[in-house]
Amino acid sequence: KTYSLPDLTTDYNNAIPVDEEEAQDPFASCKIYCEGNLLHTIQTAVPKLFADSKTFVDMKLNNSPDKTLEDFNAMMEAKNQTPSSEDLKQFVDKYFSAPGTELEKWTPTDWKENPSFLDLISDPDLKQWGVELNSIWKDLGRKMKDEVSKNPEYYSIIPVPNPVIVPGGRFIEFYYWDSYWIIRGLLYSQMFDTARGMIENFFSIVNRFGFIPNGGRVYYHGRSQPPLLTGMVKSYVDFTNDDKFAIDALDTLEHEFEFFVNNHNVTVKNHSLCVYRDSSSGPRPESYREDVETGEEFPTDEAKELHYSELKAGAESGMDFSSRWFISPTGTNDGNRSALSTTSIVPVDLNAYLYWNAKLIAEFHSKAGNTKKVTEYETKAEKLLLGIQEVLWNEEAGVWLDYDMINQKPRDYYTPTNLSPLWVKAFNISESEKISASVMAYIERNKLDSFPGGVPNTLSYTGEQWDAPNVWAPMQYILVEGLNNLNTPEAKNMSLKWATRWVKTNFAAFSKDRHMYEKYNADEFGVGGGGGEYEVQTGFGWSNGVIIEWLSKHGRDISIGSGCGCLAGEKRQ
C-alpha cells in the first residue's frame, strides 16, 4: 500500500523552488536509514552497539548511500555474513559521522528578553520561572547547515528552509504535533517570526511529500502525527491578525486534510471516520531492536509485519505506547504491545481534530470570500461531527469513547482524548449543561482529581510511557482547555484547578531538578515520568509551551506561597 500523493508539479508560494534538473528523490537516504540488511545488521548487533536505537539512524553518511551499501555488502561477503562486533564498529566508524551534526545551535533573532506574558504573572517565583522558560527557547533553537540542502542524501534529516525549535533531549530534530504547543509558546513569547518560520517549514513538507511525517527524519516517512497544522495556522493568525497568511496556505491545508480523510478512512455504522495508520514496512528504524524483540513473539513474517504496522500506527497517534491501543482476545485493553491493534480502533481525538481542521479551513475560506469552499468544508465538518456523535459519543459513559471495530463496541477506558471534542468544540453548544454534568460525573467516577502530579494519561499501569502514572503536557492542555470550553461554573472551576495543579507540579520539578520534562508522574508532585523505550527527556518544548500559555492566562491567580525562594541557588553545608 502507498499513499496517494498530490500533484507535485504545481508551484506553491512557500515551496522550495524545484528545478527539473535538480529534482532529487526526497527519500534517497531511505535505503540506508529506513530498511535493508545494513540497518538490520547494525541495529541487531550482539552485543548491542548503541544504548538508544535512534543514535545510529541519526548519524550522517560519509559516502553516498549507494557506495555505502556496496562497501557494506563487500564487508559482509568478506566476513562470511557473520561480522564481529568489532567489524561492525569499524564499519560504522568509517562510514558514519556523529549524529546531530547537520543541525547547529541557533539563537532566534526575534527572541525577546521580556515578553509581555511575564507582566501577567503575579507571584515573583513564577515570574522568575517564566523568565527562565523564555530563555530555554534559545537552547532549543536549531538551524540546518547549508550542506544538508545541497546533499540531502547523506542525511536522514528532512531539509527545511527555516530554523526550528526542537523538543529537546534525544529529539534533536523537529516533530510535528509537538510543534503545535511549541508554536503557541513562541507566540506568547512574542517570537512571531520563529513561529511563522516553523509553520512555513511544514507547508514546504506538505508540498513536497503530501503530508507531514511524524518528525523531521526520512525514517518517519510512513506515518504522520495528529493533524494540527491547521490549528498552528489558526494560532498564528489569532496572535498576528495576519489573515493573508492563512488564506495563502489554504491549498496546503486542504492537501493535508485530504491526505488523512483519503488514506486513513474506515466505514463504521455507515459513517466515514478515520484511524491512525502507517504505510511503510519493517520495524521502526529508530526503535529497530525493540520492535524486532517484540516481533519475535509472532510466528510468521506476515504476522510480524502486521505487528510492525500496528507499532507504527500507534506511533502516528502520538500516544506511543499505551493500553489505549491494546485489544485482548476478549476485547478488553489487557495485554501488552503484542496486543496492539491501533488500526482497528476509531480514535476520538483524530476525528475531533479533523472536524476542527475542516471548520478552520471553512473559516479561512470565508475570510477569502470563497463561498463554495466554505460550503464544501462546512459539509465535511458536519459529516464528521455526525459520525463523532453517533459512533463515539457514549451516553452511558457520559463522554466520547474510542470504538473497537473488531469487537464492534465502544472502548470504555479513561484517556484524556475521551474529552478532546470539548477542546475543538465538536459538540453542540446547546447541550453544554448536559455534557458538563456527565463529564463531571465521569471525572468523579474515575477519581481523576485524586492525583497530586496531574491527571494521568490512563489508569493502567503497564510500564508503557503513555499509561499511568505518566502525565503529558498536551493531554493536560486538552483536558483543561476542553473543560473551559464547556463554560459551566463547575467545569471552569475544575479547569482552573487542574491548570493550577499542573503549573505547580511543573514548577516543583523545575525548582528541584532545573529541568523541564517531556512527561511527568501523576502519583508524585514535581517528578518526571518513566516507562516506555527511552529515559525521560528534558528540554522540553511542549511542556514549556503549555506552561508559558497558562502562566499568561492564569498567572494572576496562581501563587506558590510565601517565601518559597525555590529557585534560589542551592547551598551546600
Added chain:
Amino acid sequence: NSSRDVNAELNRIPASKWLQYVETALDSVNRQKRLEDNLLGSDITVKNGSLSHAQLLDTLPSLASKKDNKLALKILKSSLLVFNSECLPNNIDGDKCRSYLEQKPLPEGSSLRTECENSLKGNREGHYAFRRLLGSSHYRNGFYQMFPNSGRRETVPAAWSISKELYEPDHIQISKQQTFESNSNLALPQWAQFVEHDLSKPVSQSMSNGAPIECCSRDQINLQPRHHHPACAPILYQPGGKYDVPSCLNYVRSALAVADCNFGGAEQLNQATGSLDLSQLYGFTAAAERKLRVLEGGLLRSTPRGEFDNALLPIATDTEGPSFCARATIGDGTCFAAGDSRVNSSPFSILIYTIFMRNHNKVAAELKQRNPRWSDEKLFQAAKAVNVDIYRRVVIEEWLPEVLGQKMSSEIRRKQPNRALEVSNEFAVAAIRFYFSMLPNELLNLTKDNVVYGTEKNNQYVFISKELPTKNLFELKEEIYKPKLQYTSQKLNNILESLLNQETMKMDAAYSGGVVWHKDTKPTHADILAFDIQRGRDHGLLPYYRYLESCVLSRPVESWKDFEHFIPSDVLDKLKTIYASWADVDLIVGGISENPVHGSIGPTFSCIISEQFVHVLKQNQQKAVQKHTELVEQYRHFNGTKLLCLNSGLSAVPQNIFQLPSARNQMVSCEDV
C-alpha cells in the same frame, strides 16, 4: 517553616480526607500489579544461574518478610500520597512531613490500619526494622527516593563508578601488601561474614505474587524503561564514548518493615534476629529450624563422611537448590543447605557453617551418650545452647578484640544499656561489611605439605619458613554462590589450614578483583563494593561525615581537611576526584578508607560495631536460656582452638585462631586439647 506551622497545616486535614488518601493509595498499589504481569509476560524475571540469581541469594526473603514488606509498602504509598498532595504543594519539605507523619496513626476505620494491627499482634520472629543510629534517614524526598546519579541537582556519583575509581589492580594491591604489617589471618574476615549472617539479613523486595524482581537484561545491560519495576535501582556503569551501552548489575531495593501502625518513611526489614544465636545455622524461625533437623538424636542434618569431624553440610534438595545456589540446572555440582541462604556465598562461609554443624552434632552425640533417655528435642536444644554459647564466647572474647582492639572490646562488656536495641542499619549495610576489603581473590595452598615447621625443645611448634605455594585452593570469584570445588572433608581441612596461615589483605578502599568488576566489559561476577554503596543509599544512610562527627570528632565537619587525620592522603585525593563534595561521601566508602587504629578497622566503623555489640551482649543476656546453664558451664573450657581441633582433621591449630602462627602465637597440637 516551623514544626508548629507544619502541624497547623496538616492538622487541618479532616479525618475523611485521611481515609480517602489511604484508599486512593491502595487503589494505586492494586493497579501496579498489571505492570508486574507485563514483566512476567515479557520474561523479565531472575533466571537460575544468572548474576541476578546470585544477588538474590544474598538477599533472599522469607514468606513472612514478603508479607511484612507488602504491608509496609502500602503504608509508605499512603504516606507518599499525603506527602505529594498536602506537604509538597504547601512547601512543607520531606523531612518535616515525615516527622509529622511518623506520629500520625493510620486512620480509624481503614482496612490498612486493621491489617497493620493484626500483623503486629501476630508472631514476630525476626523481621524487625533496622534501627537508625542518628535518628534520621537520608532520602531525596525525605521518605524513600534515592538521590540521582545524573541531572543538575542533588546528584551523587554512580556506585559502580566509585568502585572502579577506588580499584587498584591486583598486582599493585599485592605489592602494597608486602609493606603491610599484620598478624591477622583470613579467619578474621571469615568470622566477620559469619557474624553478619547471624545478626543482619536485609532482603530484597518481591513482586506482589512473590516472584523475584529482575532489573537487568539477560546480557547485563539495562532494561528498557517500560520494564522497570518500581523496586528496581539497578547498578549501572555508563561507559564514555560513542558505543555507550551501559552495563547493568541487578539491584532490587530492600524490603521494608512494619515498625508501627503510623504513617511514615521507609524503614528496612531485618530478617535475622538481633542476638548472636547461630540463626544462620539453625534458621531464623522454629519452622525453618525443624527442616534442618534429623529429628533423631538431637542431630542437625548432614552429609555423613564417617565421624562427626568429617561430616559435610546437608546437600540441598532439588526443591531447595535454587534457594541456595545460583546454578542454571539443579544437581550441577555441590550445593549445601543451612539456616541461611548465604551459606554458599564462599568456601570460607561453607567451612565455618560446617564447623558449627559438626560441633552441634558432636555435642548432641556426647549428651546422648551420657543421657540415653533424653528425647530428641531435649538433646537438640541442649546441644544448640552449648553450641551458641561457645560461638558467643569465641566472637566476644577472641574475634572482637582483633577487630576493635583490646581496649574497646573490653569497654563493650562494661556498658550496660537499659534495653537491648535492634541491629542498626549502619552496622548491617556498612560497618560489618568491612571484611570484603580484607578478602583476597585467591586462597593459597598453605597446608603443611607446603609449610616447614621446626620443633623446639619444649615441643611447641614454631612457624619457620614458607615455600612458594604450588597452586591456589580456589579463586573466590569462581565460587560465589556457585560452588565448584569438589567438597570433601580433606578439602575443607586444606581450606581451614590454609586460611589460618594466610594473611588478610589490609582493610582499605581497594577490594580484590574477584569481588569487584573493574573492566568496561560485560560483568561475569558482581561488584560487591558497588552493591554496598547502592544499598547504603537505598537504606537512606546519612553521609559518612555525619557518623565521623557523631562518633569521633564531636564537632562539625567543615571541609575535606577534617578527613585528613583519618584517611590516607592518596585515598583522600581519590575521594576528592570522585565526589563533588565531602558531604557526599558514602558511609561505606568513608569507613573502608580510614586507617585502622587499635584493631583492624578505622574509628568510624569501630564505633558503629562496638555500639552494636553493646546491644548484642544485652540481647544475649535477655535471651539467656536458664535451663541449660549448668550444661553450658561444662563446656566453658571450649575456645576457638578447641572448636577447630575437634571439628576438623587438623593436627595443630594456633592458640589465637585469628592470628598467623608465630613465635607469639604458637601452634597447639590437637592431640593436646
